[in-house]
Amino acid sequence: MIPPLKRYTKNHRRWTKMNGQPMTLQEVWQAIVAKVPQMLAAVLVLVGGYLFALLLASTVRAAIRRLNLDTRFQSWLSDEAPPTPLPISNWISRGVYYIVLLFVFIAFFQVLGLTLITTPLNRFLEQLFAYLPRLLGAAILLVVAIVVARLARLVVRRVLSAVRLDERLAAEGTGAAVPATRTAADTIYWIVLVIFLPAILGALGLTGLMEPIQRMLDKILDALPNILTAVLILLIGFFVARLTLRIVTNLSASLGVNQFSDRVGLSALLGRYTLAQVLGGIAYVLILLPIFTAAMQALAFEAITEPLTNMLNRVIGALPLFLGAVLVFLAGYVIGRLASGFTTQLLTGIGFDRFIEQLGLRAPEGARRPAEWMGQIVLLVVLYFAFLQAFQIMGLDAITGILRNFLSFAGHIATGLVIFGLGIYLAQLAARAVRASGVGQSSLLAGVVRAVILVFAGAMALRQMGLANEIVILAFGLLLGAIALAAALAFGLDGREVAARELENYLARLRTSDQTEPKQ
Incomplete structure (x- = not known):
């Protein structure tokens, strides 16, 4: 019987027995020799267990890869083509490897008789295996969630593909990089997974994470019927509005609205859009506005929907006034174009261009003729009054007051320009009369007479315009x-x-x- 070792103290500087008696060198050697088989067995357990862990991990990895679970699991989660494989085989093989190593270390320490280390490790393994049913339950719930989510995604995709949603949106010019069918199907897929999330967390016993997520899901599920109702209203309203847009556009085009806009000059104002398209767009907006209001009311989110609903109601209430103002402006534009063309033709017929040239005001080559400029002025005047009436219809009193004040100022400017134009005409007549008299230095006298008349006419025009009357009077007196x-x-x-x-x-x-x- 080999006496057990107790301690090695600094005071005695030698090995002692359990009873405190010192051990001889031979007894120490015998004790070490007796421990050698135990240590060799522990090393064999460690090395063998390590090799077994490597072998088992590689076997599990090869089996998972042979079953192609990496790609299959990723295809369950996403519809990528081809799917990017998830490294599930590496994750599971590493988990198996470390679990086996944990058992190997426990066996190693038990062979050495180090119960101080093996006791907490055994307790940890007991807790781990006690938690294993929870892990299996959560894994089963996760698989069920993935299966249900994939079925829901498949159903949504089949339904939306049956109604050709992507083709309809592409025909409307709203095609996106990601098809709407795929977006809706993926959204349903992740919603189903989120719904299963509290059950999975509950199976794992993670109540701290489960409770806030459950409350969030309860609120979402409570609001889900309202959200679905609002989405359904928007979808129906969108398709009805698009249908109305097509009907109004085609009907207006068949009635010759576009030809009428070409004749009256509205095509230049509308740009790349035709009048039929504009009328269709107006009908589209008129239908969508109440649809948006109904969708906001269906949501029943008072903090969000109430201000939006009030805003939409104001827009709808102001819409008749706005349409009336637009019609007044369009009517003014049409009348202005007609009046502009009539004025240009009338002034051309009575020789207005020759009269302006006789005054010494010759237009550059390729520029507009004076008669055309007068036609444009008539168009601007008519548009000005159309704007004034349109703003008055919409109740914009501040802008209406500004336009009325500008009208008074513009009247003085126009009168001043007429006075100066008459002065130019009289100056030309007087200069010609002086040249025709044949007196000495007639050209010089004609220039002096012309300059004097122009100065008088300019002073009268500036005074009529009201541009710094005191300065004009002072300058004229000084002159x-x-x-x-x-x-x-x-x-x-x-x-x-x-x-x-x-x-x-x-x-x-x-x-x-x-x-x-x-x-x-």
């Missing part, structure tokens, strides 16, 4: 004073000798008269 001063200086400097001779003659006549009076 007349400067002209008078220049004339006085010119006469005084150039006529000194003549004035001296006349003054001497006058004085001589006075002396002669004084001398003749005494003789009488």
Whole structure:
């Protein structure tokens, strides 16, 4: 019988027995030799267990890969083509490897008799295997959730494919990079998985995570009927609006609305859209607005839907006024185009372009003729009054007041331009009359007369426009004073000798008269 080792103390500096008696060197050696088989057995257990763990992990990995579970599981989760394999084989094989290693370490320490280490490890394994049914239950629920989600996704995809949703959206010009059918099917798939999530967490015993998710799902499920109702209303309203858009567009085109817009010049205003398309778009919006209101009310989210519903109701209430304003503007544009064409033709017929050229105002080559400019001015005037009436219909009093004030200012500007135009005409007539008189320096006198008339006409025009009346009056007075001063200086400097001779003659006549009076 080999006496057991107890301790090695610093005080005695030697091995002692259980009873405190010191051990001899031979007894120490015998104790070590007795432990060698136990240590060899522990090493064999460790090495053999390690090799067994490697072999079992590689076998499990090969079996999973042979069954192609990586790709299959990814295909269950997603519809990628081809699916990106998930490394499930690596995850499971590593789990098996570490679990076997844990058993190997427990056996290793038990062979060595180190119960201080094996006891907590055994307790951990007991808890792990006690939790294993929960893991299996959660795994089964996960598989069931995936199967149900895939079935739901398949049903949604088949239904939407049967109604050709993607083709209809592509025909409407709303095709996206990801088809709507696939998006809806994937959404249903993940919704089903989320619904199963609380059950999976409950099977795992994770109540701390399960409770908030369950509350969230309860709220979502409570609101789900309202959401589905709103979505259904939007879908039906969208298709009805699109159908109405087509009907109104085709009916308007068949009635010749587009040809009418070409004749009156609306095509240039509408750009790349035809009048029939615009009318169809108006009908589309008129249908969608109440549809949006009904969808918001179906949601029953008062914090969100109430302000949106109020806004939509205001828009719907203001829509008749807006449409009336648009009709007034369109009518004004049509009338303005007609009046513009009539004015251009009338002024061309009475020789307005030649009259402007006679005034010395010649248009550049390729530019618009004066008659065309007058036609555009008439169009702008008609559009101005159309805008004024449209804003008044919509109740925009501030903008209406600004336009009325601008009308008064524009009237003064137009009167001033007419006065200046008459001044140009009279200046041309006076210059021609002076040139035709044949007097000396007629060209110079004609230029002076023309300049004087233009200055007077410009001063009158600026005063009529109300552009700095004081400055205009002061400038005009200074100009007349400067002209008078220049004339006085010119006469005084150039006529000194003549004035001296006349003054001497006058004085001589006075002396002669004084001398003749005494003789009488």
